[in-house]
Amino acid sequence: xxxxxxxxxxxxxxxxxxxxxxxxxxxxxxxxxxxxxxxxxxxxxxxxxxxxxxxxxxxxxxxxxxxxxxxxxxxxxxxxxxxxxxxxxxxxxxxxxxxxxxxxxxxxxxxxxxxxxxxxxxxxxxxxxxxxxxxxxxxxxxxxxxxxxxxxxxxxxxxxxxxxxxxxxxxxxxxxxxxxxxxxxxxxxxx
Numbered sequence: 001x002x003x004x005x006x007x008x009x010x011x012x013x014x015x016x017x018x019x020x021x022x023x024x025x026x027x028x029x030x031x032x033x034x035x036x037x038x039x040x041x042x043x044x045x046x047x048x049x050x051x052x053x054x055x056x057x058x059x060x061x062x063x064x065x066x067x068x069x070x071x072x073x074x075x076x077x078x079x080x081x082x083x084x085x086x087x088x089x090x091x092x093x094x095x096x097x098x099x100x101x102x103x104x105x106x107x108x109x110x111x112x113x114x115x116x117x118x119x120x121x122x123x124x125x126x127x128x129x130x131x132x133x134x135x136x137x138x139x140x141x142x143x144x145x146x147x148x149x150x151x152x153x154x155x156x157x158x159x160x161x162x163x164x165x166x167x168x169x170x171x172x173x174x175x176x177x178x179x180x181x182x183x184x185x186x187x188x189x190x191x
Contacts, residue, residue, distance in 0.1 A: 003027040004126070005054035005084075007037045007071055009063050013114070017058065020119055029054055034066025041071075044080050054084060056130050061090040061102055072106025085109050085133035087126065089116065109133055 004021060008014040009032050021028040031037040043049050057075055059068035072086045086106055091114040103111055109129050116122050
């Protein structure tokens with residue numbers, strides 16, 4: 001079962017992404033802030049994490065404590081996770097030079113603007129990034145060739161036909177909200 005990582009502090013997007021992972025049969029490793037994600041990467045590098053490691057990281061650019069580009073940079077320096085596909089996401093419109101700066105800092109494969117595209121398009125985009133990233137003959141990231149996607153549609157919240165295949169989702173508690181009991185439950189894959 002494939003595993004994807006998401007670092008997103010906005011509860012609605014966090015929940016929707018994890019719901020999509022479940023529908024797609026993808027195991028999620030999710031965090032609500034950059035510092036927690038970096039601590040997990042350190043745990044992976046030190047051999048304290050068991051289980052399937054992610055092939056893709058979806059990182060919000062603006063996160064508490066440690067930014068998405070900083071998390072991406074830490075992923076690239078990891079001897080274990082250094083080859084992961086990285087997609088940056090943001091709701092803030094950046095100038096072209098800012099886009100290039102965040103892509104370069106994270107050594108990201110893709111920058112996407114929120115609202116994210118519909119479910120099918122988002123899955124196809126992520127699969128293409130993963131496939132492109134896995135090619136052994138692919139050259140090192142050239143900042144000038146990084147893609148920038150600006151979708152015009154919001155996330156498709158239509159339920160998928162058929163039941164999910166039962167992935168295990170590891171997620172930290174989302175920011176507390178009175179109408180979301182149970183979000184504080186979390187299982188981490190650590191010793």
